[in-house]
Amino acid sequence: MRVLITKNYEEMSKKAADVVAELVNRMPKCVLGLATGSTPEGLYRELVRRHREEGLDFSMTTTFNLDEYYGLDVNHPQSYRYFMDTNLFNGINIEKKNTFVPDGKVPVKDIDMFCKEYEQKIKKAGGIDIQVLGIGGDGHIAFNEPGSSLTSRTRLVALTEQTIKDNSRFFKSDKEVPRYALSMGVGTILEAKELLVLATGEKKAEVVAKAIEGPITSSITASAIQMHPKVTVIIDEGAASRLSMAVFYRFAAEAEAKIGLKLF
Numbered sequence: 552m553r554v555l556i557t558k559n560y561e562e563m564s565k566k567a568a569d570v571v572a573e574l575v576n577r578m579p580k581c582v583l584g585l586a587t588g589s590t591p592e593g594l595y596r597e598l599v600r601r602h603r604e605e606g607l608d609f610s611m612t613t614t615f616n617l618d619e620y621y622g623l624d625v626n627h628p629q630s631y632r633y634f635m636d637t638n639l640f641n642g643i644n645i646e647k648k649n650t651f652v653p654d655g656k657v658p659v660k661d662i663d664m665f666c667k668e669y670e671q672k673i674k675k676a677g678g679i680d681i682q683v684l685g686i687g688g689d690g691h692i693a694f695n696e697p698g699s700s701l702t703s704r705t706r707l708v709a710l711t712e713q714t715i716k717d718n719s720r721f722f723k724s725d726k727e728v729p730r731y732a733l734s735m736g737v738g739t740i741l742e743a744k745e746l747l748v749l750a751t752g753e754k755k756a757e758v759v760a761k762a763i764e765g766p767i768t769s770s771i772t773a774s775a776i777q778m779h780p781k782v783t784v785i786i787d788e789g790a791a792s793r794l795s796m797a798v799f800y801r802f803a804a805e806a807e808a809k810i811g812l813k814l815f
């Protein structure tokens with residue numbers, strides 16, 4: 552696992568944009584797995600800037616988002632579709648028909664079918680080349696809450712009290728936060744060819760340490776990234792502040808620069 556520690560949020564976002572832009576330039580038809588939340592906002596801002604100022608071209612790119620609140624319409628300002636449109640898709644030259652976010656309004660009876668089809672679409676597109684991931688306060692990736700099987704697939708999930716509380720900052724009150732979501736499973740995420748994990752701030756330090764250095768456990772679904780052979784973690788100093796191997800990660804990052812190879 553590559554663990555890159557940056558001075559601050561801005562540098563984290565720029566380094567993450569370097570990884571994504573390198574892929575998009577090298578493989579214009581690539582498939583990006585995207586995440587929502589505050590963490591990747593800076594990455595998306597930087598990608599929009601590079602598109603506008605440097606011509607970074609997304610015209611042949613396809614994207615799949617990790618998750619969506621169940622019950623929210625695409626036009627709801629807190630829906631993840633709305634988030635992606637406003638934070639990224641409207642600012643770059645991607646074809647909207649090539650952007651996929653689970654549909655939060657799919658009727659209950661059709662959920663299973665919808666989730667199977669979402670996975671099939673990912674496969675048909677050739678699989679996800681890089682999956683961007685944030686980490687929730689309770690250690691989740693996507694909406695895979697503690698206890699989610701590490702082989703789970705796209706499905707309807709219930710949200711924990713902590714997630715509802717954490718995410719209530721975007722809504723008028725706790726009561727308005729949906730209680731369910733459609734989420735890619737941990738197993739789905741691990742099938743991506745590469746993972747790009749981001750975290751910022753001291754608030755995330757403990758959960759980041761558990762995810763990277765703790766035991767692999769469904770209690771912290773982010774710890775499943777340890778089972779993936781190609782993971783880049785980019786975190787700022789705050790989020791890295793509880794890591795016990797930080798000195799080694801910095802050494803490996805310097806070595807990478809000297810050798811000119813990525814040390815996974």
Ligand code: GLP
Nearest residue numbers: 586588589590685686687693694
């Ligand atoms: C939500 C999303 C996750 C995201 C998490 C962290 O719960 N489903 O994909 O990683 O929030 O959010 P933030 O980046 O705002 O801390």
